Amino acid sequence: MKKIILLLLISFLTFSCNKKQDESAIVNQETNAANRIGINKEINKLKEQLTKAPNDFERAVTSNKIAELEALKGNVTSMFEYSQKAVKYQPNLYKSRYLLGKSYNELGRYQDAIKELEESIQLKSDFAPAHFELGNSLYKMYNYPKAIEEYLVAIKLDPTLYMAMNNVALLYAETRKHAEAEQFLKKAIEVKPDFAPAYKNLGILYETRLKNKQSAIEYYTRYLKARPNAPDRKVVESWIRVLGGAL
Amino acid sequence: MKKIILTAIIITALFSILIAQEDTIRVSIAPFDNTLADQQLSLSATSMLTQSLSNNTKMVLRKPEAIQNYINLLEKVQLGIEDPNILKGKGNALQIDYLMVGTIGKIADRYELDARLVDINTWQIVSAYGVQASSFNTGIENIAANLSLLNKNSITQYQEASKEKPTAGIHEFREYYENPPNALYCATFMEMLTSALANKTTNPTIENKFTSRLLEEKSFEMTGIIENSKADHIFAIQGITNRIIGDIRVFPDLITVNYKIVNTGSQSILFTGSIDVVNPTALRAVSLHIAKIIDDALNNKIGNLTINTTPVDAEIYIDDTFAGTTKNKSLMVVLQRGTHTITAKAEGFKAFTCQSNFEPRKTTEIIIKLERITERYLQEAFVFESQGKFDRAVEKYEQFVKETGNTQEANVALYRMGHILLNNLKDYNKAKDVFTSLLNNYPEAFIRAEGYFGLAQSYLAMGNKEQAKSTINYLLEYYPESNAAIEAKAIIKTFEAK
Numbered sequence: 001m002k003k004i005i006l007l008l009l010i011s012f013l014t015f016s017c018n019k020k021q022d023e024s025a026i027v028n029q030e031t032n033a034a035n036r037i038g039i040n041k042e043i044n045k046l047k048e049q050l051t052k053a054p055n056d057f058e059r060a061v062t063s064n065k066i067a068e069l070e071a072l073k074g075n076v077t078s079m080f081e082y083s084q085k086a087v088k089y090q091p092n093l094y095k096s097r098y099l100l101g102k103s104y105n106e107l108g109r110y111q112d113a114i115k116e117l118e119e120s121i122q123l124k125s126d127f128a129p130a131h132f133e134l135g136n137s138l139y140k141m142y143n144y145p146k147a148i149e150e151y152l153v154a155i156k157l158d159p160t161l162y163m164a165m166n167n168v169a170l171l172y173a174e175t176r177k178h179a180e181a182e183q184f185l186k187k188a189i190e191v192k193p194d195f196a197p198a199y200k201n202l203g204i205l206y207e208t209r210l211k212n213k214q215s216a217i218e219y220y221t222r223y224l225k226a227r228p229n230a231p232d233r234k235v236v237e238s239w240i241r242v243l244g245g246a247l
Numbered sequence: 248m249k250k251i252i253l254t255a256i257i258i259t260a261l262f263s264i265l266i267a268q269e270d271t272i273r274v275s276i277a278p279f280d281n282t283l284a285d286q287q288l289s290l291s292a293t294s295m296l297t298q299s300l301s302n303n304t305k306m307v308l309r310k311p312e313a314i315q316n317y318i319n320l321l322e323k324v325q326l327g328i329e330d331p332n333i334l335k336g337k338g339n340a341l342q343i344d345y346l347m348v349g350t351i352g353k354i355a356d357r358y359e360l361d362a363r364l365v366d367i368n369t370w371q372i373v374s375a376y377g378v379q380a381s382s383f384n385t386g387i388e389n390i391a392a393n394l395s396l397l398n399k400n401s402i403t404q405y406q407e408a409s410k411e412k413p414t415a416g417i418h419e420f421r422e423y424y425e426n427p428p429n430a431l432y433c434a435t436f437m438e439m440l441t442s443a444l445a446n447k448t449t450n451p452t453i454e455n456k457f458t459s460r461l462l463e464e465k466s467f468e469m470t471g472i473i474e475n476s477k478a479d480h481i482f483a484i485q486g487i488t489n490r491i492i493g494d495i496r497v498f499p500d501l502i503t504v505n506y507k508i509v510n511t512g513s514q515s516i517l518f519t520g521s522i523d524v525v526n527p528t529a530l531r532a533v534s535l536h537i538a539k540i541i542d543d544a545l546n547n548k549i550g551n552l553t554i555n556t557t558p559v560d561a562e563i564y565i566d567d568t569f570a571g572t573t574k575n576k577s578l579m580v581v582l583q584r585g586t587h588t589i590t591a592k593a594e595g596f597k598a599f600t601c602q603s604n605f606e607p608r609k610t611t612e613i614i615i616k617l618e619r620i621t622e623r624y625l626q627e628a629f630v631f632e633s634q635g636k637f638d639r640a641v642e643k644y645e646q647f648v649k650e651t652g653n654t655q656e657a658n659v660a661l662y663r664m665g666h667i668l669l670n671n672l673k674d675y676n677k678a679k680d681v682f683t684s685l686l687n688n689y690p691e692a693f694i695r696a697e698g699y700f701g702l703a704q705s706y707l708a709m710g711n712k713e714q715a716k717s718t719i720n721y722l723l724e725y726y727p728e729s730n731a732a733i734e735a736k737a738i739i740k741t742f743e744a745k
Contacts, residue, residue, distance in 0.1 A: 022532075023531075023532040023535040023536055024536060026529055026532035027522065027524070027529065027532050027533055027536040030523070030524040030525055030526060030529045030532070030533075031522065031523055031524070033525045034501045034523035034524055034525050035523070037500045037501060037525070038498055038499065038500040038501055039498060039501070040501065040523060055721065056686075057721065057724075057725055072496075073496060073498075073503045073505075073521065073523075074423070074494055074496050074503060074505040074521065075503070075505065075521040076505070076507075076519045076521070077519050077520070077521065078521070084568065084569070088689050089689075090725060091691070091692045091695070092692055092725060092726065105472065106519075107516055107519070108514075108515060108516045109571065111571075111574075112569075112571060132471065133471070136469075136471055136472035139469070139472060139475065140472065140475060142475065163470040163471050166468075166469070166470050167469050167470060167471070167472070170467040170468075170469060173467065197468040197470055200468060201467050201468055204465045204466075204467055205467075207465065208465055229431035229434075231420075231422070231431070231433050231434040231437075238328060239465070242328075
């Protein structure tokens with residue numbers, strides 16, 4: 001009897017394995033379907049336009065639009081390819097320079113990123129995202145004072161740039177300016193109340209730097225509320241428990 | 248005689264038991280992790296698998312209770328309270344060789360079950376099962392059936408085959424925060440990818456439950472950039488040569504999975520990829536697909552190139568894409584297998600182009616000595632131009648361009664040549680071609696603006712006013728601050744006056 005069950009199970013397994021062999025087909029089918037809708041539909045339309053663009057400027061603008069959409073998707077390879085094309089066709093577009101700099105950051109080429117982002121800022125000094133991205137490059141190069149400067153410029157230019165507020169706060173924490181760190185993290189939450197990382201960062205700041213257990217518990221709890229499916233939920237719950245908080 | 252036979256039988260029996268024991272694997276099953284917050288399911292998974300394997304003659308199954316202290320320790324590691332390294336090297340004391348770990352997840356009403364057998368001493372995965380099932384029981388039965396086929400030989404063969412190959416460990420997949428989606432897939436996807444990597448690749452994969460906790464300290468979370476952490480260093484110390492990171496972005500109608508392979512030694516990004524799907528249940532297939540790509544990338548595709556140049560600080564282009572400079576004496580890049588075109592350029596030197604073939608997992612070194620541009624032709628051209636010998640000057644500029652290729656210096660020569668053809672030799676057609684060549688080289692913005700102005704003047708001289716006007720308008724619109732634009736404005740005024 002056991003042998004029969006085992007045989008049945010193995011047959012089932014073989015059937016499952018055959019199904020698994022189709023994974024490339026499933027991925028192809030899904031990729032094809034995804035290519036025809038939403039953001040990809042828009043990208044494909046732009047790629048078609050690019051082949052018919054009448055001059056370098058149109059080619060640059062279209063390439064830039066593709067790079068922007070690819071950046072939204074997080075497709076680094078394509079963002080890099082199209083922002084580079086845009087810069088080649090028209091070196092004076094600050095947005096293309098910014099996207100190229102952002103691509104370099106994603107690819108871990110921080111020196112190249114700094115060069116492009118500085119070009120972008122030279123073309124348009126009040127473009128906040130370029131200052132934020134330059135802050136990121138400088139941070140990766142461990143130049144924290146300069147990174148703080150760039151984040152602050154970005155926030156001054158765009159007071160809703162909550163990601164810059166988060167990052168500058170963390171650099172203040174690294175340089176032991178805890179009051180400033182606290183202030184910017186709270187500002188980020190004020191600007192974007194569902195911005196979960198700021199809650200967790202505040203919790204860590206209160207627990208590890210300001211030694212304020214109650215506030216730490218409060219912000220860890222608010223983090224879990226802001227990010228109900230947090231991958232680190234169990235871990236953060238254990239932090240709350242260790243601090244004596246209730247779940 | 249009877250005694251001898253009895254002794255022989257006992258010895259044979261003992262020997263058989265010893266051989267049988269050598270062929271068996273000593274396993275215990277740890278409680279399954281659970282992304283559904285359903286403790287009952289975790290207990291069911293462990294108990295169903297224990298029951299199913301208890302009669303397996305190829306396995307010696309130790310009940311979880313027998314290694315309870317270790318399981319408690321594992322839980323603390325999972326919570327980031329204890330250092331993962333304390334889990335290593337406990338095999339003999341626990342009397343097990345392998346530990347079964349697993350996770351229960353659910354995506355769009357389908358159970359996603361992952362179970363992996365890990366070497367208790369190294370946390371290398373020796374066997375993995377990832378199952379998508381409509382019911383929990385079916386999924387566990389499927390895993391049990393797979394497990395029943397396991398034997399010591401297959402594990403030993405797997406471990407032998409993966410020796411000295413690049414090791415991979417999954418570090419993290421982040422959700423995309425800008426617009427928090429309703430459904431989050433990262434935790435379950437990391438489990439799927441870990442199983443897929445261990446299943447589909449010949450590279451040793453280190454268990455995710457171990458690697459993901461290596462850095463689980465209370466560290467701040469940056470946004471828009473990955474934190475400066477000791478991740479690469481810590482992974483490298485553990486012997487993990489490649490770290491897999493990524494993110495999942497959920498849009499209203501599609502899901503994008505982005506991933507990167509980071510070499511922990513050089514801290515460089517070896518490979519980036521991106522896959523879009525419509526249906527979240529396809530994420531299991533995506534994980535298998537990505538695992539194959541990672542395997543291919545690590546074993547068959549990627550080669551390293553080191554370029555040294557004289558002089559240093561040359562710009563390096565690979566397949567017409569800027570790859571970096573040799574500022575720090577040399578440039579190291581990661582390339583896909585095959586033939587690539589490498590070009591080195593430095594100011595005052597002739598551009599150098601060569602083709603080179605790259606093999607996977609090997610480092611190719613190229614030493615390039617750039618030849619200084621002899622400005623003889625250029626100097627001669629300047630002299631002829633100042634003497635009014637314009638034909639000879641053009642001839643020398645042409646020779647200079649031919650020799651120097653696509654460099655800044657060649658662009659200057661092209662500009663001068665176009666200028667002479669237009670203003671002195673009155674060969675407007677040829678001037679138009681020269682300015683077009685200059686623009687097709689995509690020089691710096693300043694020279695490009697001059698190129699457009701020269702082109703507009705050529706058109707005008709040829710009587711093609713429409714083309715001249717549109718070129719000037721283009722110049723004024725996109726290079727408004729250039730000197731060429733200021734001069735072009737004067738021409739536009741004459742158009743308007745007429």
